[in-house]
Amino acid sequence: MSTILIVDDEIQICTLLTKILSKEGYEVDHSVSGTTALKMVKEKLYDVVFCDYRLKDKEIDGSVLSLKIRELSPPTGIVVMTGYPDVRVAIQLIKNGIYDYVVKPLNAAQVILLTQKALLHKALTSKDPLPVAPASPEAPVSTLVSHRGTLSQFVYGVGNASKELHVHIKLIAPTDYSVVILGETGTGKESVAQLIHSQSKRKNKPFVAIDCGSLSRELACSELFGHEKGAFTGAIQAKTGAFQEAHGGTLFLDEIGNLSYEVQTALLRAIQERVVRPVGSTRETPVDIRIIVASNEDLQQAVLNGRFRDDLYYRLNEFSVNVPPLRARRDDLPLFVNAFKQMIEAELNREYGEVSAEVYQAFYHYGWPGNIRELKNVMRRICLLSTNEGPVTTAHLPEEMLPALKEAEATGTGGTTEEDLKNVSRQAEYKKIMDVLQQVHYNKSEAARMMNIDRKTLYNKLHTLNIVL
Incomplete structure (x- = not known):
């Protein structure tokens, strides 16, 4: 039976959450004191902890308690609750390894879903049996499905820029605010929009994407709002617009x-x-939609230049998200490379060897003007031209990357930056851990033994390297 700990200085909240989760078949304890909660965690292993951010405890508040629990029990999923959301606080807590940061008040459905997701995350990272809550007469049984064997559409980075981006997504997704996504061409702005949609209350409804850059002035209104048959030359039948x-x-x-x-x-x-x-x-037709827009130019500057309506900009900009360029996410290169390699292997029904260190050195020295889209295309090229099961080498890099390759070769190990060396080390460690896990069929205890480290150290490495299996 999964164990849950509720920590909140308001006994009514402790009682409510305990009642909700107990009905779902979980073993639930609670505490109104951070000091007491810390003692409980030392004495008992909890699968999930719900912790209030602003505890009134004089000795230990919610932020400190969540970090101490993280240190004592890395596998435990920690959900920090707050009535006063702060993006900076959320970013720092997520960086420090808490599972989620949510805004009170929470309803029963949210509490149950958060618990299920935290338990699933723990199961997938620890290879514990997948959690299934017992059926209750008041709630349907929820089935949790692992994504093992399929490649996720989204890659969550481990660098600070990526973590900050995903904290912003987690905070804005549940709302109905309009969002402006800013970023260079190829950074994945549409993927960010899809991620916001997939984490929103509208996730089971349509996601419709329109490229405004391809719309002529004459056809833009038709594409957005639709047209009636015969409305203009060539309108041989009625059309439903993107809004509808x-x-x-x-x-x-x-x-x-x-x-x-x-x-x-x-x-x-x-x-x-x-x-x-x-x-x-x-005839006017009512529509119920959320608007997300994107631009690779500064819309505020476009407003100042008279090319974009200021009232439209302020209507749309209820929240803005900046997608960093790939050159600011070099920490994430091994993750992107690995994800694209798996995707390409599935596309071509072929398997390739490891990506050589020389390829990574060239990638780290390259400026990536086309960002993630360019990286995907480069990986397609070098994989396609490589031999089956052979290593992916620099032999087939595109011409525009050759100066970066020469720079990497000229500088050698002595010329690489400390950050480059960290990234090469991170990729090597990532590959070693994945190889061992596959060898022992993802048994974490056996993997730790083979690598001569304890289970806690392995958990920390999995978290640091963003390995979720």
Whole structure:
């Protein structure tokens, strides 16, 4: 039976969460004191801890308690609860290894889902049996499915820039706020929009993406709002626009800065009034959507230059997310490379050997003007031209990367930066751990024994390297 600890200085909250989770078949303890809770954790192993951020305990508050629990029991999933959300606090706590940071009050469904997700995460990282909550007469049985054997669409980075990005996503996703995503071409802005949608309450509704850069002035209104048959030359049948297609879900408008001023005006009205009027129609149709937009240019500067409506910008910019370029995420290169290699192996139905250290050195020295999209294409090229099961080497790097390769060769180990060496070391450690885990069929105790380390050290390495199996 999974064990849960609730820590909150308000006894009513402890009682409520205990009642909710006990009905789901979990063993639940609670404490109104951080000091007492710490003693309980030392005496008993808890699978999940819900901890209030602002405990009134004079000796130990919620932030300190969560970190101490993390040190004592790395596998425990820690959910920090707060009534006063702060992005900076959330970023720091996530960096320090807590599982989630949530805003009170929580309803029963949220508490149960958080617990299930935390238990699943623990099971997948520790190879414990997958958790299944006992059926209760008041709640349906929830089935948790592992993604083993499939490649996730999203890669969560381990660097500080990536962690900050995903903290922002976790905070904004559950709301209905409009979001402006900023970032260079190829950084994955649409993937960020899809991730926000997938973590929102609209996740079971449509996600509709429109590339505004490809819309002509004449057809933009038709694509966005639809048109009636005969509304203009070539309109041989009625068309449903993107706003109506996304009803109930999320509409993602990429490169929104490319829309003409006239279309911006129509867009502003549709967003304000939450109604659309198809071209050639006198009928207005209500729509319920969330708007997420993206741009590779500074929209504030576009406002100052008179190319973008200021009222539309402020209507859209309820929250902004900056997607860092790949050159600012070099810590994540091994993870991206590994993910793309797996994806390409699945696409080509072929297996390749390890990516050589020389390839990584070239990658670290390269500027990546095309960002993650360019990295994916480079990996496709060098894998496609490599021999089956042979190592992936620098032999087939594209011409534009050859100066970076020459720089890496010229500097050698003595010329690489300390950060480069850390990343090469991280990749080597990542590969070693994965090889051992596969050899022992993902038995963590056996893997730790083979690597001559204790289980706690292995857990810490898995967390640091972002290995979730």
